[in-house]
Amino acid sequence: MRPIFDQKTVKNKCEEIQPKFEQLLGGSNVTSVHSKCQQFSCDEGHFTLSVPSLVLSPSSTDQVSAIVRLCNENRVPLVPRGTGTGLEGGAIPVAGGVVLEFSGMNNVLEVNEVDFDCTVQPGVSRLALNQRLRDSGLFFSVDPGADASVCGMVATSASGTTSLKYGTMKQNVKNLEVVLATGRILHTKGAGRRPWKSSAGYNLTELFIGSEGTLGVITEATVNLHPRPLAVGAVVCGFERLDDAVESVVQLRQMGLSLARLEFLDKAQMQNCIDYSKLDDMLPLPTIFLEFHCQTEEDVQGQIKLAEEICISNSSSNFNSSSSHDEIQKLWKARHNAYYATLANRPGAKGFTTDVCVPLSKLVQVLKETEVRLGQLGLNGAIVGHVGEGNFHCIIPTFEDNREEHTAVMQFSDWLVQTALAVGGTCTGEHGIGLGKKRYMADEFGSVGLDVMKLMKTSLDPNNILNPGKIFE
Amino acid sequence: MRPIFDQKTVKNKCEEIQPKFEQLLGGSNVTSVHSKCQQFSCDEGHFTLSVPSLVLSPSSTDQVSAIVRLCNENRVPLVPRGTGTGLEGGAIPVAGGVVLEFSGMNNVLEVNEVDFDCTVQPGVSRLALNQRLRDSGLFFSVDPGADASVCGMVATSASGTTSLKYGTMKQNVKNLEVVLATGRILHTKGAGRRPWKSSAGYNLTELFIGSEGTLGVITEATVNLHPRPLAVGAVVCGFERLDDAVESVVQLRQMGLSLARLEFLDKAQMQNCIDYSKLDDMLPLPTIFLEFHCQTEEDVQGQIKLAEEICISNSSSNFNSSSSHDEIQKLWKARHNAYYATLANRPGAKGFTTDVCVPLSKLVQVLKETEVRLGQLGLNGAIVGHVGEGNFHCIIPTFEDNREEHTAVMQFSDWLVQTALAVGGTCTGEHGIGLGKKRYMADEFGSVGLDVMKLMKTSLDPNNILNPGKIFE
Numbered sequence: 001m002r003p004i005f006d007q008k009t010v011k012n013k014c015e016e017i018q019p020k021f022e023q024l025l026g027g028s029n030v031t032s033v034h035s036k037c038q039q040f041s042c043d044e045g046h047f048t049l050s051v052p053s054l055v056l057s058p059s060s061t062d063q064v065s066a067i068v069r070l071c072n073e074n075r076v077p078l079v080p081r082g083t084g085t086g087l088e089g090g091a092i093p094v095a096g097g098v099v100l101e102f103s104g105m106n107n108v109l110e111v112n113e114v115d116f117d118c119t120v121q122p123g124v125s126r127l128a129l130n131q132r133l134r135d136s137g138l139f140f141s142v143d144p145g146a147d148a149s150v151c152g153m154v155a156t157s158a159s160g161t162t163s164l165k166y167g168t169m170k171q172n173v174k175n176l177e178v179v180l181a182t183g184r185i186l187h188t189k190g191a192g193r194r195p196w197k198s199s200a201g202y203n204l205t206e207l208f209i210g211s212e213g214t215l216g217v218i219t220e221a222t223v224n225l226h227p228r229p230l231a232v233g234a235v236v237c238g239f240e241r242l243d244d245a246v247e248s249v250v251q252l253r254q255m256g257l258s259l260a261r262l263e264f265l266d267k268a269q270m271q272n273c274i275d276y277s278k279l280d281d282m283l284p285l286p287t288i289f290l291e292f293h294c295q296t297e298e299d300v301q302g303q304i305k306l307a308e309e310i311c312i313s314n315s316s317s318n319f320n321s322s323s324s325h326d327e328i329q330k331l332w333k334a335r336h337n338a339y340y341a342t343l344a345n346r347p348g349a350k351g352f353t354t355d356v357c358v359p360l361s362k363l364v365q366v367l368k369e370t371e372v373r374l375g376q377l378g379l380n381g382a383i384v385g386h387v388g389e390g391n392f393h394c395i396i397p398t399f400e401d402n403r404e405e406h407t408a409v410m411q412f413s414d415w416l417v418q419t420a421l422a423v424g425g426t427c428t429g430e431h432g433i434g435l436g437k438k439r440y441m442a443d444e445f446g447s448v449g450l451d452v453m454k455l456m457k458t459s460l461d462p463n464n465i466l467n468p469g470k471i472f473e
Numbered sequence: 474m475r476p477i478f479d480q481k482t483v484k485n486k487c488e489e490i491q492p493k494f495e496q497l498l499g500g501s502n503v504t505s506v507h508s509k510c511q512q513f514s515c516d517e518g519h520f521t522l523s524v525p526s527l528v529l530s531p532s533s534t535d536q537v538s539a540i541v542r543l544c545n546e547n548r549v550p551l552v553p554r555g556t557g558t559g560l561e562g563g564a565i566p567v568a569g570g571v572v573l574e575f576s577g578m579n580n581v582l583e584v585n586e587v588d589f590d591c592t593v594q595p596g597v598s599r600l601a602l603n604q605r606l607r608d609s610g611l612f613f614s615v616d617p618g619a620d621a622s623v624c625g626m627v628a629t630s631a632s633g634t635t636s637l638k639y640g641t642m643k644q645n646v647k648n649l650e651v652v653l654a655t656g657r658i659l660h661t662k663g664a665g666r667r668p669w670k671s672s673a674g675y676n677l678t679e680l681f682i683g684s685e686g687t688l689g690v691i692t693e694a695t696v697n698l699h700p701r702p703l704a705v706g707a708v709v710c711g712f713e714r715l716d717d718a719v720e721s722v723v724q725l726r727q728m729g730l731s732l733a734r735l736e737f738l739d740k741a742q743m744q745n746c747i748d749y750s751k752l753d754d755m756l757p758l759p760t761i762f763l764e765f766h767c768q769t770e771e772d773v774q775g776q777i778k779l780a781e782e783i784c785i786s787n788s789s790s791n792f793n794s795s796s797s798h799d800e801i802q803k804l805w806k807a808r809h810n811a812y813y814a815t816l817a818n819r820p821g822a823k824g825f826t827t828d829v830c831v832p833l834s835k836l837v838q839v840l841k842e843t844e845v846r847l848g849q850l851g852l853n854g855a856i857v858g859h860v861g862e863g864n865f866h867c868i869i870p871t872f873e874d875n876r877e878e879h880t881a882v883m884q885f886s887d888w889l890v891q892t893a894l895a896v897g898g899t900c901t902g903e904h905g906i907g908l909g910k911k912r913y914m915a916d917e918f919g920s921v922g923l924d925v926m927k928l929m930k931t932s933l934d935p936n937n938i939l940n941p942g943k944i945f946e
Contacts, residue, residue, distance in 0.1 A: 114723055114834035137727065157672040168670050170679075171644055186925055189899075190918045195830040196862040197641050198899035199630040199683050200906055200917055201944060202926045206643075206679030210672055227729035250587055254610065256700035256768060258731070295728060296775050306768060357668040361587035389669040426662075426671035433673055444673055445663045452659055452933070453675045459932045460925070471674060 004469050005077055005095040013076050014053035014097060021056055021098075024066050029057040029104065040081060040091075040099040044146070046352055046400065047089040047435055052079070052099040059104035061177060061185060061219040068217060068465075069183030071098055077468045080217045082152025083125055087353055088434030090156060090212045094469040100217065102149070108132050109220065117174050117194055119222040122151035138225040141166035144430065145339075151218045157210030159430040164388040165260040165293060166226055168430070170209050177220035178208055181461040186216065194222055207456065212432055213467035215460045229260070229293035233300035234328040235321045237311045238285035242266070242371075244314040245286040246364045249387050251310045252290070253360065257303050261291035262388030263335055266371065269342060269382035269395075273334035276341035282334060285317055288387070289335050297323060338384045342395045345380060349397035352409050356420035357391035357429030366419055370394060373415060377408045391429030418443075433471045441472065477942050478550055478568040486549050487526035487570060494529055494571075497539050502530040502577065513554060513564075513572040517619070519825055519873065520562040520908055525552070525572040532577035534650060534658060534692040541690060541938075542656030544571055550941045553690045555625025556598055560826055561907030563629060563685045567942040573690065575622070581605050582693065590647050590667055592695045595624035611698040614639035617903065618812075624691045629905040630683030637861040638733040638766060639699055641903070643682050650693035651681055654934040659689065667695055680929065685905055686940035688933045702733070702766035706773035707801040708794045710784045711758035715739070715844075717787040718759040719837045722860050724783045725763070726833065730776050734764035735861030736808055739844065742815060742855035742868075746807035749814035755807060758790055761860070762808050770796060811857045815868040818853060822870035825882050829893035830864040830902030839892055843867060846888060850881045864902030891916075906944045914945065 014032070021030045031037065032054050041049040058064045071078040077097035084091055093099050106123030113136050120129060127147045129140050142153060144160035152158075154176065159168035166172070174196075175189040187193070188204035208215055239245040249262060264287070265273065271284040288311075292303040304321045311319050322328055334341075343351050358366050367383065374381040374394065385392025394416065398409050417427045417440050427433075427440040442450055454472060457464075487505070494503045504510065505527050514522040531537045544551040550570035557564055566572050579596030586609050593602060600620045602613050615626060617633035625631075627649065632641035639645070647669075648662040660666070661677035681688055712718040722735060737760070738746065744757040761784075765776040777794045784792050795801055807814075816824050831839050840856065847854045847867065858865025867889065871882050890900045890913050900906075900913040915923055927945060930937075 112832065112834060115832040116726070117832075157676075159670055159672075163670065167644070170670075170676065171640070180921070180925070184921050184924075186921045187919060188922065190894075190922055192897050193899060193917070194832045194897045195864075195899045195902065196833070197632055197636065197643075197830055197864065197902055199632075199828075199901045199903050200899050200910065201914060201922070202684055202688075202929055203630075203643065203676075203679040203682060204922065204925055206676040207929075209676060211675055215675075227727050229729060253589070254700050256702060256766075293729075295730060295779060299772055299775055302769055302772055357670055359585065359588040359667045360669070361585060391668075391670065424665050424667045426666060426668045426673050428672045429668065429670055430672050437673065441674060444666070446660060448653070448657050448659045449661065449663055449674070449677065451657075452653070452677055455932045456675055456929070459928045 007096045010076060010096045011053050013074050017070060017074050017076065018054060020070060021054065021067065025056060025058060025063060031055050040093065040101065043084050043086040043089060043091050045087040045089050045436065046350060047092055050092050050094045050096065052093040053096050054098045056098055056100055057104045058100060061179065064100065064179045064217055064219050065183045065185055067100065068179050068181060071465050072181050072183065072463055075463055075465060077465050079467050080213045082122065082149030083147060085146035085148045086156060086434060087431045088436040090432050090434035090470055092435065094435065111136065112194065113138060115194055116225045117222055118225055119220055120150050121220060122149060122218060125149050126153065133225065137228055139228050140223060141226050142169055142172055150223060151221050154209055154218055154221050155212050156432040161261045161263060161386060163386065164262055165258065170206060172224040173205055173209055173221060174224060175222040176205055176208055176218055178216035178218050180216045181463065181466055210432065212434060212470050214457060214471055215466065231294045231297045231300045231323065232328060233292040233294070233304050233321065233323040234331050235290040235304060235307050235319065236287060236331045237319045238283050238287045238317045239315065240285060240317055242286045242367060243364050244316070245288050246367065246387065248288060248311050248314045248316070250360055252307060253388060255306060255310065257306060258292050258294050259290060259388060260293040261289065263289040264385050264387040264392065265334065265338060266383035269338055269384050270334065272341040272345055272382055273338060276344050277333050277337050279334055283318060289332060339395055342382045343397050346397040349399055352396045352398050354394040354413055354416050355428045355431040356416055356425055357389065358420050358423050358425035360390045362423040362425065363387060363390050366423060367392065369419060370416060373412060377412050379408055379412055389429070390425070435470065438471065438473050478570070480569045483549060483569045484526050486547050490543060490547050490549065491527060493543055494527065494540065498529060498531060498536060504528050513566065513574065516557050516559040516562060516564050518560040518562055518909065519823060520565055523565050523567045523569065525566040526569050527571045529571055529573055530577045531573060534652065537573065537652045537690055537692050538656045538658055540573065541652050541654060544938050545654050545656065545936055548936055548938060550938050552940050553595070553686045555595065555622030556620060558619035558621045559629060559907060560904045561909040563905050563907035563943055565908065567908065584609065585667065586611060588667055589698045590695055591698055592693055593623050594693060595622060595691060598622050599626065606698065610701055612701050613696060614699050615642055615645055623696060624694050627682055627691055627694050628685050632903040634734045634736060634859060636859065637735055638731065643679060645697040646678055646682055646694060647697060648695040649678055649681050649691055651689035651691050653689045654936065654939055683905065685907065685943050687930060687944055688939065704767045704770045704773045704796065705801060706765040706767070706777050706794065706796040707804050708763040708777060708780050708792065709760060709804045710792045711756050711760045711790045712788065713758060713790055715759045715840060716837050717789070718761050719840065719860065721761060721784050721787045721789070723833055725780060726861060728779060728783065730779060731765050731767050732763060732861060733766040734762065736762040737858050737860040737865065738807065738811060739856035742811055742857050743807065745814040745818055745855055746811060749817050750806050750810050752807055756791060762805060812868055815855045816870050819870040822872055825869045825871050827867045827886055827889050828901045828904040829889055829898055830862065831893050831896050831898035833863045835896040835898065836860060836863055839896060840865065842892060843889060846885060850885050852881055852885055862902070863898070908943065911944065911946050
C-alpha cells in the first residue's frame with residue numbers, strides 16, 4: 001500500500017485546492033480555521049490529536065462525490081466523520097488533509113413501516129432516528145451506548161447491548177450508498193433495492209460494514225427496523241462466584257429465551273456503581289442483568305420464571321425482577337452508569353476501555369485471568385460486558401501523564417488481546433480496529449487474510465486517500 | 474475478465490495434467506470416464522448439461538490447495554460441487570475442466586455446544602449434520618428443502634423456510650476456510666476463531682457467502698447452531714382473498730411474534746396439494762402456514778391466540794392450529810409436498826422455478842399480477858413462498874421439448890424478474906445467480922456495482938479459473 005502521507009505536502013495541497021472546495025460547497029461549508037479544525041482532531045479514545053487542514057460540510061451525495069474525486073486527483077487524504085464517539089481512533093485524521101462532517105446531510109429520507117426499514121443520511125444519529133420513529137411502533141435496535149451516527153455505526157460494525165436478539169450492524173443493513181475513491185456512486189444492493197434477503201452477486205454491503213471509511217464514504221444507509229416489544233421484563237441477579245454467574249449465562253442462552261440483553265458487571269464494577277448511584281439494595285457481587293422483549297405480560301412472567309430457575313440452580317445470591325417500566329429503569333441504573341461510576345472512583349482520570357470478544361466456552365477462564373491480571377498490575381479496572389455474546393470491556397480510569405500507569409495499562413491491554421486471540425477470540429468485539437488495534441491484525445487474521453484485505457483496499461483505493469493509516473499498519 | 478475457455482484446449486490440458494492429479498490424490502480419486510463425469514454435468518435446474526473432463530475427490534484441504542494451484546498454473550477451469558441440488562446452474566461446469574466432489578471430506582470436525590457452533594467439511598449435508606447433532610439440544614437451522622451440503626449453502630447464500638427467526642446463511646456463518654486461486658489457504662476470520670461477533674477488519678466471510686465458487690473453494694465452514702425449541706405450534710389459515718392473506722402476513726410480522734416459518738400457498742397450489750395428498754379437510758384458498766418456536770406450551774398457545782385474532786380480523790375463512798407434533802406434520806403436509814403436487818398435475822413434466830424477493834409492501838401487488846400473468850400465458854403455474862420475507866416461487870410444470878411452452882415460461886420468468894426489480898426487489902431470494910440470472914445482474918446492481926464485483930473477482934482470480942461463466946455474463 002501507498003505509504004502514509006507527508007503532512008507538510010498534504011497541508012500545502014489543501015491550501016491549493018481550498019478555493020475549489022469553496023466553489024463547490026460555498027465558502028461557509030469549508031473551513032481551515034485552526035480552532036474549528038481542532039474539533040475534528042480526536043475521538044473519545046486516548047489517542048494523540050491530529051488536526052485536519054480542512055473541514056468540509058457537504059449537503060448532497062453529489063457534493064461528496066466531487067470532493068472525493070478532487071481529493072483523489074490531488075492525493076489528499078480524506079476522513080469521513082460521524083459523531084466522533086468512536087474509541088479506537090478511527091475518525092482521527094492522522095495524515096491531516098480533509099475531514100468530512102455531515103451536519104448538512106441529516107435527513108431521514110424514507111421510513112417504510114410495512115417493510116421494517118428506513119433510509120438515513122450520514123448526519124442522522126441513532127437517537128434522532130428513534131425519535132423520528134416514535135409513533136411508528138418500530139425502532140432501530142442497535143445500541144452502542146453513545147449517540148453515534150447510524151452511518152458511523154455501519155463503518156465501525158457497531159453493536160451493543162441488544163445484539164443478542166436483534167443482531168449487530170452486520171445483520172441490520174439492507175443497502176448502502178457509498179462514494180468510491182474514484183467519485184463513482186455505488187449502491188451495494190443496487191439503487192433503491194430493499195428486499196429482506198437476496199442471493200444475487202457478492203455481498204458488497206458487508207464489505208463496507210466495518211471498513212471504517214477506508215474503502216469508501218457512506219452517504220446513505222438503509223437499515224432494518226424492528227417492532228417495539230409490547231411487554232418487557234428485567235432481571236438483576238448477583239452470585240457469590242463469577243463461575244456461577246457465567247454458567248447461568250450459558251444456560252440462559254441454551255434455553256433460547258427471548259433475551260434482548262444479557263449483561264455482566266464484575267464485583268469491582270458493582271461496588272463502583274453502588275457507591276456512585278447510592279444503590280443501597282444491591283450487593284457488590286458478580287451480577288448479571290437480563291432484559292426480555294416479548295409480546296405479552298404472561299410471556300414476560302414465563303421467561304422470568306425460567307430465568308429464576310436457572311439462576312437459583314447456579315446458587316444465585318439475590319434475584320430481582322420486574323416488568324414495570326420504572327422498576328426496570330431502576331434495576332438497570334447500575335448498568336447504565338457503569339462507565340461514569342468507575343471513572344468517579346478516580347476524579348480527573350480518563351477512561352481506557354478494552355473490547356475483546358471470546359467464545360462463550362472460554363469466558364469464565366478469561367474473565368478470571370483478567371481480574372487477576374488487573375490486580376497484579378495494580379490497575380483499578382472494572383469489568384462490564386455483553387457476556388451473552390462473549391464480549392466484555394475493562395474500564396480503567398487512568399491519568400495520561402502518569403507514564404508508569406500508562407505503561408501498565410498498555411501492557412494489560414496487550415495481554416488481554418493476546419489472551420483472547422489465544423482462545424479463538426477477537427481483539428475487538430464492537431469498537432473496531434482504528435489506530436488502537438492495528439498491530440493485532442496479523443495475529444488475528446494471519447498473512448493470507450491480511451493480504452486479501454489489502455487486495456480489497458488497493459483495488460478500491462489505489463492512492464490510499466480514504467482514511468489512511470487505519471486498520472492496516 | 475478473461476473470456477470463457479475453449480473447451481477443446483481445456484480438454485487437452487486436462488489429459489496432460491491428469492497424471493499429476495493421480496500422483497497427488499491416488500488413481501482412484503481421479504476419474505475421466507465419461508459416464509462418471511456425466512453425473513457431474515448438471516444440477517436440479519433446467520440448464521444444458523456440460524460434462525467435465527475430470528472429476529477429482531480430494532480428502533484434505535492441502536490436496537484441494539495443490540489441485541487449485543495446478544489448475545491455475547495450467548489455466549484449467551475448476552468447479553467445486555456440493556450435492557448438486559442447486560437450481561440455477563451454479564455447479565454446471567460450462568467450460569469443462571475439473572469438478573471437485575467432496576465425498577472424501579465429509580466430517581463434522583467439531584461441535585461446540587456451549588458456543589452454539591460447529592465446523593464441517595464440504596461433504597457434510599445439512600441433514601447429516603442435524604443427525605449428528607440430535608443429542609445436543611441444538612440444531613442447524615437453515616432449511617432450503619433439499620438436502621444440500623452446508624458449504625454449498627454457503628456458496629449459494631441459501632435460506633429457506635426458517636430464516637425469519639434464525640436468519641439465512643449470511644447470518645449463520647462464523648468462519649470459513651477457503652482455498653484461493655493461488656492455492657493459498659484463507660481463514661476468513663483467522664484460523665480457529667469463533668467469536669460470536671467481531672469488528673476487526675473487512676468482512677471476508679460475507680465476501681465468500683454467495684460467491685458460488687467464483688472466488689475460492691470453501692473447504693471448511695464454521696456455522697451457528699440454535700437451541701431446539703422446547704415447544705412448537707403451527708397454524709394453517711385460508712382466506713377468500715389474497716389481499717387478506719398478505720395483510721395478515723404483514724400484521725403478523727408487525728406483532729414481532731416468535732415466528733420461525735411464515736409460508737404462503739396460492740389457490741392453484743392449494744388445489745394441487747389437496748388433489749395430490751387427499752387433504753379433504755383443506756380448502757383451495759390462498760393459505761398461510763405459520764410455525765411458532767417457543768420455550769413453553771403456554772407461550773405457544775399465547776402466540777396462536779394472537780395469530781388467530783389477526784387472521785380473523787382479516788376475514789380468514791378457516792383457522793386451524795395445533796401444538797402436537799403429529800398434528801403439525803399433518804397440517805404442514807400440503808406445504809411439504811407443494812413441489813411434487815404441482816408436478817403431478819402434468820405427469821412427465823419438469824418443474825421450472827422462479828425465485829424473486831420483493832419488499833413486503835409490494836407483495837400483494839406482485840402476487841396478483843403474477844397470477845394474472847400466468848393465466849394470460851396459459852401456464853399451469855402455482856405459487857408457494859416464504860412470504861414473511863417477501864420471497865416466493867412459481868412452480869411451473871413444463872415439457873422441455875415443447876418449444877412454444879418453453880418460450881412462454883422464459884417470457885414469464887423474465888417478466889417476473891423485471892417486475893420484482895421495478896419495485897425494489899431482487900431477481901433471486903435464495904437460489905443464486907448461477908447461469909439463470911446472469912443477464913439481470915446489470916439491471917439489479919447497475920454498472921458501478923457490477924464493476925466493483927468484477928474488481929473483486931479479477932483481484933482474487935485473475936485467470937478466471939474458478940467456476941468461470943457464472944454470476945457475470
